Amino acid sequence: MKQWCMLAAGLAICFGAWAGEVQVAVAANFAAPMEKLAPMFARETGHKAVLSFGSTGKFYAQIRHGAPFEVLLAADDETPARLEREGRGGSRFTYAVGRLALWSRQAGFVDAQGEVLKRGRFDRLAIADPRLAPYGAAAIETVRKLGLLEALRPKFVQGENIAQAWQFAATGNAALGFVALSQVYAGGKLKEGSAWIVPASMHAPIRQDAILLDKGKDNAAASALMRYLQGSKARAVIRSFGYET
Known part of the structure; x- marks a missing residue:
């Protein structure tokens, strides 16, 4: 011993x-x-x-x-x-x-194809600063590819990084936001709310x-x-x- x-x-x-x-x-x-x-x-x-x-x-x-x-x-x-x-x-x-996701804390608000962006029935859309955050750059690339950049630009609420963009959406200061999928997804499923998982082909x-x-x-x-x-x-x-x- x-x-x-x-x-x-x-x-x-x-x-x-x-x-x-x-x-x-x-x-x-x-x-x-x-x-x-x-x-x-x-x-x-x-x-x-x-x-x-x-x-x-x-x-x-x-x-x-x-x-x-x-x-x-x-x-x-x-x-x-x-x-x-x-x-x-x-x-x-x-x-x-x-992976990029368009997310809202409200269940059913974001459809699985992201058509909510075209309908435009929201006041604010959170994104990360595209000059500093790659997820912000991917968000800009996505809305540009959808042909919605100029229509949506006045609705942008910009966070310094993707954590701030998520916070804007999570607190309701923005109706929805482009966030990292990892922020709203765990264990193979969405934690809460509703989301469109942006196809990888929409951005670099x-x-x-x-x-x-x-x-x-x-x-x-x-x-x-x-x-x-x-x-x-x-x-x-x-x-x-x-x-x-």
Whole structure:
């Protein structure tokens, strides 16, 4: 018994010495999946992921100005590629392919084909800032393809990121909004309200890339997180929120 206790104590000391932290910048659309993945990552590796959520465009500016992030989970693939070209990171991979949804907290308000946009019987339509948020850019591309951009533009309520766009719709400040499917979908079904899942053909693919930033290149926890996100358990969680992997 004494030998077992000594062994257990020794393992605990080694595990504690090995475990570390990684500072992770997470695109707002990926908040819910990452909040589920972070404790799984901690249990299975002993490392802690310290999460910050926001718009990809703002994270890019912060990283360029020396923010202490070690891993970026972007809402696009262009920003990580730009950071890599600038010599600020590497080891990029696509961790998720996002889906756009037109959503209302009111059941039955949004039909399955998105015809509610053509009827125009609403005052406000929430979108994320298309200059900063890839989901906002996808929303603009969608309404342009529908031939409704000029008709709907006066109704736009613009959030800095997709989290704010969802908040506008969730609080009723906008009758409906273009949001990330992951914000309103979990466990293979819609959480509440009504939605049109925008066909992928309506906009450019929302490929979301991860990049190991320079500040994390010598951090074992950062490398471990990059590996973990490519594993089967993480991919299953990501798909359960409506993403493709």
